[in-house]
Amino acid sequence: MIGMDYPTYFIAEIGANFDGSLDKAKRLIDAAKEAGADCAKFQTFSTPRIVSEGGFSRMQLKGVHGSWGRTVSEVFKDAEFPVAWHKEVSEYCKRVGIDFSTSPYFKEAVDLCIDLDVPFIKIGSGDITWLEMLDYIARKGKPVMLATGDATMAEIDEAVRTIHAAGNKDLVLMQCITNYPSKIDSANVNVLKTYQSAFDVLTGYSDHAPGHIVALASVVIGGRVIEKHFTLDKNDKGPDHPHSMEPKDFKFMVDSIREVERAMGSTVKEVVAEESETVFVQRRCLYAKNDIKKGHVITEEDIDVLRPALGIPPKFKSVIVGKECKENIEKGQPLFWENF
DSSP states (O other): OOSTTSOOEEEEEOTTTTTTOHHHHHHHHHHHHHTTOSEEEEEEOOGGGTOOHHHHTTOOOOSGGGGSSSOHHHHHHHHOOOGGGHHHHHHHHHHHTOEEEEEEOSHHHHHHHHHTTOSOEEEOGGGTTOHHHHHHHHTTTOOEEEEOTTOOHHHHHHHHHHHHHTTOOOEEEEEEOOSSSOOGGGOOTTHHHHHHHHHOOEEEEEEOSSSSHHHHHHHHTTOOEEEEEBOSOTTSSSSSGGGSBOHHHHHHHHHHHHHHHHHHOOSOOOOOGGGTTHHHHSSOEEEESSOBOTTOBOOGGGEEEESSOOSSOGGGHHHHTTOBOSSOBOTTOBOOGGGO
């Protein structure tokens, strides 16, 4: 379950980090489970159906895509998650006890997600303006997670309206900065508040920044899903390894956020069990400043306000002044209502 009353849902984005090896894909799933992930997620695409080499040949790429030393098509081809492996990997996840999902980048891949009964379908930031695809996914009736990297509020609004118009209200909007790695200073975690108020949806963060700070901040302001790229070794060769999280760091992130969840508690202010003694020890009450004889009429000079709070609270001092004492009271003893 994903919601405000449930623990944060962690997605280990394996993406291309299985490096063309089914065995490595399974080892990554094992490691993700051990690190506390709720889901091991892949990406399902066919290079000719996602990349136009003719289009990329017109660009002078300066970002991460231009750092590969090969064409975009060549890199994408090596990163494909074979359709023939999906069922086996999905069943392996079931045996391990972790959810399986994949981001589908063509319609038959969406149908495959339905056949495999994934718990949700994640839509990458790059497809947020492909409204036909959003509609096709939304109509399948599966919960949708939509990444919002590179998108304006107008584009996000149009995407949300498209998904809702298809009759799908189970939506998580994921803040994302589509750079690899992205900068902490660019994270803009507070935009989750905007999504929550503008669209009345659950929110999360698909995080490409180093470390766990962005994820931690997201959870504090109500983000319920955290997605991080996941690898066995950041030094492995491949497009996603350098900006991915290794198992020990992923586990540290999960453990830290679980502690934050414990600390966040509820919106109800109450005296908790461990305060049952200090509520007396640290508060004050009225005490006899002098020995007080039976029949004496109390004055302010007879009263001290001290810890612990065993007797009459300080706010009733003016009520006690002027009252006649019914019994002897020793100096330094708390005052009780039955004394008067």
